[in-house]
Amino acid sequence: MRLRIIGCTGSMSGPKSAASSYLLQAIGPGEDGKDRTWNILFDLGPGSYGQLWNYIDPAKLDALILSHLHADHCGDIISMHVFHRWAPRAPKKILPIYGPVGLEQRIRQIDGDPNADYEPEFDFRELSEDNREFQIGPFKISAHEAWHTVPTFGFRVEGPSGFPADRLRDVQPLGKPVDGETAIFAYTGDTDYCESIERMALGVDLLLAEAGFLEADGTPETPICRGVHMTAERTGQLANNSGVGALIATHIQPWTEAGAVWDEVRRNWDGPFATANAGAMFVV
Numbered sequence: 001m002r003l004r005i006i007g008c009t010g011s012m013s014g015p016k017s018a019a020s021s022y023l024l025q026a027i028g029p030g031e032d033g034k035d036r037t038w039n040i041l042f043d044l045g046p047g048s049y050g051q052l053w054n055y056i057d058p059a060k061l062d063a064l065i066l067s068h069l070h071a072d073h074c075g076d077i078i079s080m081h082v083f084h085r086w087a088p089r090a091p092k093k094i095l096p097i098y099g100p101v102g103l104e105q106r107i108r109q110i111d112g113d114p115n116a117d118y119e120p121e122f123d124f125r126e127l128s129e130d131n132r133e134f135q136i137g138p139f140k141i142s143a144h145e146a147w148h149t150v151p152t153f154g155f156r157v158e159g160p161s162g163f164p165a166d167r168l169r170d171v172q173p174l175g176k177p178v179d180g181e182t183a184i185f186a187y188t189g190d191t192d193y194c195e196s197i198e199r200m201a202l203g204v205d206l207l208l209a210e211a212g213f214l215e216a217d218g219t220p221e222t223p224i225c226r227g228v229h230m231t232a233e234r235t236g237q238l239a240n241n242s243g244v245g246a247l248i249a250t251h252i253q254p255w256t257e258a259g260a261v262w263d264e265v266r267r268n269w270d271g272p273f274a275t276a277n278a279g280a281m282f283v284v
Helices: 048-052 077-086 103-111 195-201 232-242 258-265
Strands: 002-009 021-029 035-042 063-065 095-099 122-126 133-136 139-145 153-160 182-187 206-210 247-250 273-275 281-283
Touching: 002 048, 002 247, 021 048, 021 153, 048 077, 077 095, 077 103, 103 122, 139 195, 153 195, 195 232, 206 232, 232 247, 232 258, 247 258, 258 273
Parallel strands: 035 063, 063 095, 095 122, 182 206, 206 247, 247 273
Antiparallel strands: 002 021, 002 281, 021 035, 133 139, 139 153, 153 182
């Protein structure tokens, strides 16, 4: 699998990055039995849809998976719909969109039209209690409840390890290559530290975890953002307790220095680590 950071700024688009959006790719058999590249996108925050075009033809996206329905993670879906409905080279296939219950109604709110019609372009698939495990091409995906202010999910993805070497020219090395044909990736979405997210991340090869704030921004008596976001210190604790292979910290606020995130993560995690930057690519 190959991970591309499309946008990674916390809570908003920033001067160096769009808001949250992450492209995961893998090689696997297509509908005709021949190998092709499969493309799934986690979240689609403000500014991210335009950035996606720098890395793939947006018509080749196979699914959009929304961790939750705050605007900084799904706001650009309106731009996506304009492309799917009106572009001369719009995809002919229906795009599956996974997200929390109430997904379509929330998109109408963002659109500003309570009667907006997204058929036949989109197929909304709510992550109800009986629909939290699904497969898209070579990706086996499970959704896990997070601890946030609205219904939110993290995702654990099992897929083919590695990626063709001739398509990794600008890859950022992180951790050891996976030994075997299958690798596991996990993305926390927005969450504070909780048991379900710790279980989701258990033993994964690469964990993409939010580090929305700093422990230094709170006090021992009043920890910052409890029940909303992890601090970088808690992100490091999650990586350590879950025994992950490598960690990428993301959703960092535009006013937060990356060095401060690094310092807090390192209090609890001494394994392979990077902070997310727009355009960066990693192999799982």
